[in-house]
Amino acid sequence: MPVGYVQISVGIAGPLLLDGFEYSVPMATMEGCLIANTNRGCKAIHLSGGATSVLLRDGMTRALVVRFNSAKRASELKFFLEDPENFKTLSIIFNRSSRFARLQGIQCAIAGKNVYIRFTCSTGDAMGMNMVSKGVQNVLDFLQNDFDDMDVIGISEQSSWNEELTFSLKEPNGxxxxxxxxxxxxxxxxxxxxxxxxxxxxxxxxxxxxxxxxxxxxxxxxxxxxxxxxxxxxxxxxxxxxx
Structure with missing residues (x-):
């Protein structure tokens, strides 16, 4: 049922020449300089012959941290999640959240009694964060059957980085x-x-x-x-x- 409308400031940058096709880029922002800067970038790309894109990997991630009373129990969960024989079952449970969400992989890291888990899945044409959240919750509910002593202490959808920091110091003290x-x-x-x-x-x-x-x-x-x-x-x- 429609209840009203919202006015959104939208600017258009482009055209962007990508993979031989021109695209206009709508940007919902009140910052005119941002649109102008993007437009200059699109123009530079266009004059240089266009850009070519390559898709290396397509997936949405969801990270969480769970804690146990002992490092032994934490390692048991890690082994369970990384066992290829269990992945099929976990995929079926995860994929129940949506017609489009499909679990691609699970990564784990242990720090003492904590297990850091990252789920990666495909989400079709949608951004899919709600799909991932529901899928992860389905898996957590399933894991509680064998790991009822597991406490979820943090869930985050924030991006992750893998960067190197290089620096030099004249007086390396403190x-x-x-x-x-x-x-x-x-x-x-x-x-x-x-x-x-x-x-x-x-x-x-x-x-x-x-x-x-x-x-x-x-x-x-x-x-x-x-x-x-x-x-x-x-x-x-x-x-x-x-x-």
């Missing part, structure tokens, strides 16, 4: 404080996480590597596991390269 933000053009940047690194142990390890004349390849100085105080999905490392 503690390095890092903060990660999700840059946003239309509102305040969202704080995504933080980390504190004590520099002295890393510097000592790097100097020892130099004394031992181990210059080839990389040396892992520290491993960082995912926990509730950072934004890691899997274990990461701090490496020393050619010091």
């Amino acid at each position: 503690v390095l404080n890092l903060e990660v933000f999700d840059k946003d053009l239309l509102k305040t940047d969202d704080k995504m996480g933080h980390a504190q690194l004590s520099l002295q142990p890393l510097v000592s390890a790097a100097r020892l590597r130099q004394i031992l004349q181990n210059f080839n390849g990389e040396t892992v100085l520290r491993k960082v596991v995912p926990d509730s105080d950072n934004c890691l999905v899997r274990e990461s490392s701090i490496t020393c390269v050619n010091v």
Whole structure:
């Protein structure tokens, strides 16, 4: 039943020449400069002969964290979810949420008693976050049969990053404080996480590597596991390269 209407400011950028076809790009925004900048980019792409796109992977993800009373129980869930023989059953349960949602894979990482789980699925022509959320809930309800001691402590649909940070320091002392933000053009940047690194142990390890004349390849100085105080999905490392 129609109850009214909403006026939305929409601008058009383009045409964008992509894969040999021209597309107009509608942008629902009040920021005229954003549309103008996008339009200049489309013009530059068009004058240079157009752009070519390649689809490497198509999927929507949903991440969550569950906690157990022991690391042993956490590992049992990881083994269960990553067992190929169980994937068919989990797919059937997940796919009940929609005619279009199809489970593609499940990734797990353990940090102590916590299990970090990431579901990936195809969602047809829709963005599909509601499909994924319902599918994940179906799987969680099913898992409660064998893992009734599992507590869900966090669910997130935020994007994930796999980036490298390189920096140099004149006086490598004290503690390095890092903060990660999700840059946003239309509102305040969202704080995504933080980390504190004590520099002295890393510097000592790097100097020892130099004394031992181990210059080839990389040396892992520290491993960082995912926990509730950072934004890691899997274990990461701090490496020393050619010091």
